[in-house]
């Protein structure tokens with residue numbers, strides 16, 4: 001590599017590149033002439049370094065280089081050549097020696113510097129506390145805009161990072177505070193990553209967690225289609241897909257994903273309005289769910305049917321604004337307070353009214369009809385049978401509840417409104433709570449169905 005540079009400042013990134021690409025020997029030649037452009041000639045037989053790696057390297061080399069340049073100012077002033085030349089030599093590249101014709105030569109054997117370490121054949125860098133370049137990198141990965149545009153996500157903690165690596169996600173930079181923490185990761189999956197050992201106090205600074213993690217990593221933004229979720233490890237997924245309709249709160253979305261993974265769902269689909277699944281709070285609340293089942297974000301309502309089998313039935317979780325009281329002693333389904341007692345009810349952007357004659361408490365069909373716009377959907381208590389061959393369940397967002405598109409999709413696929421009855425005066429449950437109740441009820445029903453089929457098969 002050869003280049004011409006205008007100032008000494010520009011040398012530092014070059015040395016950082018050399019450092020990141022693990023050159024063993026660095027030759028520096030200096031011919032200084034003041035107020036003149038400086039040229040640099042560099043040779044590097046490993047062109048793998050990239051901007052991220054460069055940014056990731058500590059400023060140690062830069063400091064060392066500057067110190068060496070300023071050690072002998074008189075000599076520097078007296079130098080007669082018009083250029084500065086730098087030769088960067090890898091051990092196996094004798095050709096680069098040609099660049100070392102100089103009045104002054106500094107040879108640094110990088111492997112002898114105390115800022116390198118090695119674990120099972122992996123070389124890592126040691127950072128100085130408060131290293132700005134590392135902090136900057138972490139901040140970049142934390143910004144939503146850069147997460148999306150540069151395709152990076154940040155994962156904190158050995159458990160989450162291990163889950164990500166096992167699923168096939170690609171780590172780019174790993175910062176760890178102890179060699180033990182690094183060893184606990186699947187090292188074979190880290191061969192392409194830049195590894196930096198940091199001081200414990202630095203991880204506290206980078207992490208928003210109360211208890212700081214001993215390892216933090218920047219990953220290429222994972223895509224569900226490129227991850228693996230082996231059946232041997234996680235068990236066979238149920239034919240059950242959760243659809244999040246504008247769930248905007250990161251804590252709620254994380255909890256919903258965690259429940260979907262725990263209930264053994266096949267997948268989770270998210271509409272465009274949902275919060276970014278790689279937001280740190282979502283990751284934290286989801287406890288590794290991102291790497292246990294496919295999560296497909298940013299879908300429009302017209303994309304959603306393509307992500308489901310054609311036979312799928314989509315139900316909607318709907319508080320319907322109803323208020324029933326199951327807990328009152330002696331209260332039967334027939335004499336509970338009826339939704340109509342509360343007049344117009346909420347639950348959608350558009351108000352709707354329950355049909356009065358076959359309301360939710362009617363025993364013979366255990367369902368009611370909630371009218372919305374011109375069409376209607378049956379409403380079922382969540383504990384009645386509602387699972388199908390492949391079941392989809394839509395959970396509404398915190399502010400607006402279910403969208404009209406969700407209701408239309410349920411109608412088209414023969415779905416229902418599923419209601420978790422609540423005591424008088426309570427409008428709705430938190431979306432993550434409602435999702436959990438319905439997911440585990442769905443799981444129970446699906447397992448019963450599967451067991452029933454198995455018994456039938458063994459009997460015949």
Ligand SMILES: C[S@@+](CC[C@H](N)C(=O)[O-])C[C@H]1O[C@@H](n2cnc3c(N)ncnc32)[C@H](O)[C@@H]1O
Pocket residue numbers: 316317318319320346347348394395396397398399400401402418419420421422427428429430431432434435
């Ligand atoms: C906090 S609620 C939405 C409240 C919203 N302000 C409204 O009026 O619809 C979020 C979502 O959780 C689900 N949910 C909440 N309570 C429920 C219940 N009792 N039965 C069924 N689903 C419920 C629904 O999908 C709802 O859209």
